[in-house]
Amino acid sequence: MADLRSAQWYAGQDRNAYIHRAWMRRGVPGTAFEGRPQIAIANTASDLTPCNSHLNEVAESVKQGIWEAGGVPLNLPVVSLGETQVRPTAMLWRNMAAMATEEMLRANPIDGVVLLGGCDKTIPSLLMAAASVDLPAVVVPGGPMLTGTFRGTPLGCGTDVWRLSEEVRAGTLSEQAFMDSESSMIRSRGHCNTMGTASTMGLLAEVLGTTLPGTAGLPAPDSRLLARSHETGRLIVEMVAEERRPSQVLSSGSFRNAIIALAALGGSTNAVVHLLAIAGRLGVPLTLDDFDAVGAGVPLLVDLQPAGRHLMEDFHRAGGLHAVLREVVDLLDQDALTVTGRPLVEYLPEAQIWDHEVIRVRDEPLRAEAGIAVLRGNLAPDGAIIKPAAASAHLLRHRGRAVVFDSIEDFHARIDDPELDVDADSVLVLRGCGPKGYPGMPEVSNMPLPAKLLKEGVRDMVRVCDGRMSGTAYGTVVLHVAPEGAAGGPLARVRTGDWITLDVEARRIDVDVPQEEFDLRAPSQAMIDGLARPRRGWEDLYVRTVMGADTGADLDFLTGSSGHQVSRESH
Structure with missing residues (x-):
């Protein structure tokens, strides 16, 4: 066993060591402080995060595994963000949750950590924290719910x-x-059963190498999740002994694999900002363009909503993540490691597809090229993204007049107005919804269509926004436009009636206005009037320091901070 970090608190006969041990005894064995690794269970269970409400049960199985392997488990409740509950958007607090978890891990006598998450922002925030503090860490995804009818x-x-x-x-x-x-709608415990952000990030946590292989995608009520949780408890003790840290597991190859899996799974566009943020914490070079360069030619193999028909329970039954990865194994980085110390690809040879309607073979994909497309142009000089697998094919090359909304409130007030000058060819533009603007980059990009067009049978239109959209959403939506309107991006200068051209194949999104004229336009005053103006607290800190969507929307002072573990003594 390597020298334990917790020994800085517990070893010795002085007054400080006495205080640390005495206050922690409370029924634990007398040997708990004698060279046994202290393992935190960073637990996002909360009744206000309904998708994570079962994680206390998962934590008990993790504890049993830790005790069995000779460690000491310590439940550590951390900030939990309920995607369906908190306003204005859970993304406003992802960075705060990451920072709070990081600081608690650094401040406490912890040798390793098991990260329990499920709902959208919980796994990303936990991985950002673990990457920054760089203690041995492993994820247990809470798993999707069963299918309701x-x-x-x-x-x-x-x-x-x-x-x-x-x-x-x-x-x-x-x-x-x-x-x-x-x-x-909600049949059981667990997170959303579509290939939304929660399912995507749980699966990508395994692709990144941060879970015990074979865990991600297990339905939340499945007893095998508890068995894997027990095994994970044993694994973290081994990881501490071998000093296996996130900085050793998470490599450029790990993120390449995640981008490939994101395309093959038809995963959530939110994964883009989360992967960029996690990489930024480690200092691993990853850019928005990598998502296009690495993932554009990867086939869509999974027929799950919102890009397809089936749901996560079907996905697990059909063979799950490893069956998908085996189909694209030649594209994967062969050396990228997992928390077990073995490469990810070593776990794939025995995987099988058991239902070819749910998971397709490489030669018969749902779509030949399904990765996230990164668009640029005079409307998005720092980039925007679109998910072609969730879009309408006939709209991937389109030219239409802009109908502009200066805020979410403006959109809601006018979208169903019978007098609104809009038709099926129009391009709906919503601005002021980026990281700084709302703030928090809410999931509003998949704007509801005008009621009068819905009644005419229209079910999709081109939509453009500097915000995000739910991973469960679909449609021809250009989102994460950067720079955002609130940061002075070109979106702030678009006017209703401007012609907008989208060409996904050419990777372009442009407003057809002479550039000199466009540059001279003032930003929309109505948009400026609708922007967030926080005066105190987290929201103020966030708006002043948050970076753009193209870099992961992290705070500028939190990037590249991996490995700072030592805290000063007190008492």
């Missing part, structure tokens, strides 16, 4: 909310039927 039809969390609510607005579904479906 309504009137005999499976329901996809989020995706079917968007679909059904649009049908109500179109007049093809009654409000009562919509309300009746509510009790069927």
Whole structure:
């Protein structure tokens, strides 16, 4: 066993060591402080994060594994962000959750940590924290819920909310039927059962090498999740003994593998900002353009909502993550490690596809090229992204008149106005929704379509926004436009009636206005009036220091801080 960091607190006969041991005894064995690794369980369980409410049970299994392997488990509740609950958006606090967890790990007598997350921002924030403090760390994803049904039809969390609510607005579904479906949407514990952000980040945590292989994608109620949690408890003790840290596991190859998996899975666009942020904490070179360069030619192999038909329970039954990775194994970095110390690719040879409707073979993909497309042009000089797998093919090359909204409130006030000058070819533009603008970059880019067009049968339009969209959403949406409007980006100078050209194949998004004229325009005063103006607390710190979506929307003083573990003594 390597020298334990916790010995700085517990070893010795002086007054400080006495205080540290005495206050922690409370029923633990007398040997707890005699060279046994102290393992924190960073636990995001919370009744206000309903997708993570089962993680206390998961933590108990982790504890048993830690005790069995000779460690001492310590439950450490950390900031938990309920995607469906907190306002204005959980993304506003992702960096705060990461910073708080990092500081608690650094401040306490901890030798290693097991990270329990599930809901969208919890796994990214935990990995950002672990990358920064660089103690041995391993993730246990909480897993997706089981599939609910309504009137005999499976329901996809989020995706079917968007679909059904649009049908109500179109007049093809009654409000009562919509309300009746509510009790069927969430069948069990666990996070969303679509390939939304929660499922995507749980799976990518394994692709990055940060989970015990074979864990990600297990449904939350599945007893095998508890068994894997027990094994993870044993593993973290081994990792401490061998000093296996995030900086050794997370390499450029790990992020390359994550980009490839993101494309093959048809995963959430939110993964882009989270992977950029995690890499930024480590100092691993990763740029927005890498998502296009590495992932653009990767086929979509998974037929899951929102890009397809099925749900996460089907995905697990069909062979799960390893079956998908085996199909693209030749594209993966062969040396990228996992928390076990072995390369990821060593776990793939035995994987099988058991249902070819859910997971396709490489030669028969749902889409031949499915990666995130990175767009540039005079509307997005620092980049914007689009998910072609969730878009309408006929809109991937499009020219239309802009209909501009200066804030979310402006959008809600006018989108269903019968007098709104909009048609199916129009391009809906929403600005002031980036990291600084709202703030927190809310999931509003997949704007609901005008009610009068829905009634005409229109179900998709080109939409452009500096915010994000839910990983469960779909449509031809250009999002994460950078620089954002609030940072002086060109989006702030677009006017209703301007012609906008989208060409995904050419990777362009442009406003057809002479550049000299466009540059001379003043930013929209209505947008400026609608921007966030925090005066105190976290929101003020966030707006002053947050970086753009193209770099992961982390705070400028938190990047590249890996490995700073030592705290000064007190008492």
